[in-house]
Amino acid sequence: MILSRDSLPANFPVWVECYKTIYKNLIKRTRQLQAANEKLVNEVAERQRIEAVLQQAEMKYRRIFENAVEGIFQTTPDGRYQACNPALARIYGYESAAQLLENLTNIEQQLYVDENRRREFIEQLRICDSVSGFESQVYRQDGSIIWISENARAVRDRNGKLLYYEGFVTDITQEKRAEESLQQSEAKSKAQGQELEGALIQLQEIQKQLLEKEHLSTLGQLLAGVAHEINNPVNFLCNNFPHAQQYTEEMIKLLRLYAKYYPEPAPEIQQQAEAIELDFLIKDFPKTLFSMQMGANRIYQIVHSLKSVSAGTDEQQSVDIHAGIDSTLLILHYRLKAKGDDGGISVFKDYGKLPPVTCYPCALNQVFMNLLCNAIDALEELKAQRLNSKDSDQHSITPSIWIRTEVKNDDNSHPWAVIRITDNGLGMKDDVRQRVYEPFFTTKPSDKGTGLGLSISYKIVVEKHGGKLNCISTPGQGTEFVVEVPIAIPI
Numbered sequence: 001m002i003l004s005r006d007s008l009p010a011n012f013p014v015w016v017e018c019y020k021t022i023y024k025n026l027i028k029r030t031r032q033l034q035a036a037n038e039k040l041v042n043e044v045a046e047r048q049r050i051e052a053v054l055q056q057a058e059m060k061y062r063r064i065f066e067n068a069v070e071g072i073f074q075t076t077p078d079g080r081y082q083a084c085n086p087a088l089a090r091i092y093g094y095e096s097a098a099q100l101l102e103n104l105t106n107i108e109q110q111l112y113v114d115e116n117r118r119r120e121f122i123e124q125l126r127i128c129d130s131v132s133g134f135e136s137q138v139y140r141q142d143g144s145i146i147w148i149s150e151n152a153r154a155v156r157d158r159n160g161k162l163l164y165y166e167g168f169v170t171d172i173t174q175e176k177r178a179e180e181s182l183q184q185s186e187a188k189s190k191a192q193g194q195e196l197e198g199a200l201i202q203l204q205e206i207q208k209q210l211l212e213k214e215h216l217s218t219l220g221q222l223l224a225g226v227a228h229e230i231n232n233p234v235n236f237l238c239n240n241f242p243h244a245q246q247y248t249e250e251m252i253k254l255l256r257l258y259a260k261y262y263p264e265p266a267p268e269i270q271q272q273a274e275a276i277e278l279d280f281l282i283k284d285f286p287k288t289l290f291s292m293q294m295g296a297n298r299i300y301q302i303v304h305s306l307k308s309v310s311a312g313t314d315e316q317q318s319v320d321i322h323a324g325i326d327s328t329l330l331i332l333h334y335r336l337k338a339k340g341d342d343g344g345i346s347v348f349k350d351y352g353k354l355p356p357v358t359c360y361p362c363a364l365n366q367v368f369m370n371l372l373c374n375a376i377d378a379l380e381e382l383k384a385q386r387l388n389s390k391d392s393d394q395h396s397i398t399p400s401i402w403i404r405t406e407v408k409n410d411d412n413s414h415p416w417a418v419i420r421i422t423d424n425g426l427g428m429k430d431d432v433r434q435r436v437y438e439p440f441f442t443t444k445p446s447d448k449g450t451g452l453g454l455s456i457s458y459k460i461v462v463e464k465h466g467g468k469l470n471c472i473s474t475p476g477q478g479t480e481f482v483v484e485v486p487i488a489i490p491i
């Protein structure tokens with residue numbers, strides 16, 4: 001049907017206009033929708049892309065987490081595992097991470113050897129939010145103990161509330177063992193070093209002592225040589241004195257006979273007799289001869305003592321100890337006798353019945369010499385102090401040395417010779433007494449003391465003779481040294 005203009009409603013144009021507007025709006029809206037749709041499609045694609053990237057990242061991190069050599073963990077503040085990787089399970093001796101999570105439920109009590117370690121771990125994280133190189137000993141599942149090092153941090157929410165801890169664990173047992181064995185070997189080397197140092201000091205001391213001994217023995221040999229040289233002429237003197245005395249007596253007898261039968265001699269004889277004071281000469285000559293003989297005898301004794309004390313080679317012999325002590329005293333006579341106002345030192349001997357003692361006589365005489373010299377030194381020091389003191393009590397004491405000997409049986413009934421050398425000198429304080437046998441320990445001025453006398457004596461008595469050397473001393477009262485040697489040394 002064809003519509004004529006007249007058949008259209010009157011408001012048709014309005015409709016047309018309306019329709020046009022609606023149509024325009026429709027097209028605009030459709031375009032808008034198309035644009036929104038395109039945007040949406042783009043957004044979805046972007047989201048998909050992001051998701052794929054995230055998935056890739058997640059996979060990447062999971063691979064790292066799963067394959068890491070270090071143990072990785074997340075633990076709750078109350079001490080449980082929230083997550084862990086296979087490496088951690090392996091370090092702690094579990095078959096899988098799941099097995100670890102299931103079994104290790106109380107970290108403080110089950111893991112750390114020292115329970116305090118967990119508290120210290122938490123405390124450090126509380127203060128610094130992270131720990132690094134936190135080393136502890138932990139139990140593995142089988143109960144064995146290993147060393148671990150932890151690096152961890154505290155994870156908090158936006159408000160600072162603690163959520164969990166996470167971090168890494170490294171097994172450092174090998175390093176620790178290596179460190180320990182290094183420390184041990186270091187300590188060992190240090191000890192060895194100290195030992196070596198000690199040995200070196202000892203060696204130096206021995207060297208010094210050897211030098212000293214060498215010096216002493218050279219001196220001893222010299223003395224022995226001198227003694228030997230003097231010995232013959234002195235013997236000659238001593239042996240001839242009785243003859244000289246006899247000849248003198250006979251000549252005097254003859255002179256007296258002449259005087260008896262020729263009371264008036266020729267003037268020349270008379271003059272000569274007066275010139276030489278014949279009467280005095282006849283009385284005095286025997287006395288002169290006698291004192292010469294005494295002098296020669298003394299030289300003989302001294303030479304004899306020197307020979308016995310200083311003889312070069314010292315072989316084991318069975319000897320009279322008393323004779324050795326007497327020889328030593330004779331040599332020391334010049335230090336003991338009174339000089340001017342100085343009253344000298346009294347020596348009291350109380351010798352027991354000692355059988356011959358098997359010993360090294362020269363060495364033992366050297367011991368007596370050292371002990372007597374020390375006693376004399378102590379008494380001389382006492383005398384020197386007295387000069388400056390007004391204490392009359394001190395002045396009443398006579399500086400004296402007592403030498404006592406006796407035989408004593410030990411627990412096995414073996415006889416020992418005991419020799420006590422006592423003085424009433426200044427004595428020693430405890431700290432001195434404890435050090436007297438140390439080589440080079442001396443309280444005397446360097447020109448007087450070497451500090452070797454007692455250390456050498458100790459070696460001679462204890463090491464050479466298997467004996468004992470003891471010192472008893474009271475400051476201000478005196479000192480006693482006791483030498484004990486077996487009478488028969490088992491050879």
Ligand SMILES: Nc1ncnc2c1ncn2[C@@H]1O[C@H](COP(=O)(O)OP(=O)(O)O)[C@@H](O)[C@H]1O
Nearest residue numbers: 374375378436442443449450451452453454479
């Ligand atoms: N009879 C003694 N009285 C007091 N002190 C003594 C006596 N004997 C030894 N001593 C102390 O022991 C130290 C060491 O003696 P010694 O080894 O003989 O060395 P030295 O006589 O050369 O000092 C002496 O310096 C002295 O202090």
Ligand SMILES: [Mg+2]
Nearest residue numbers: 370374453454
């Ligand atoms: Mg001495």
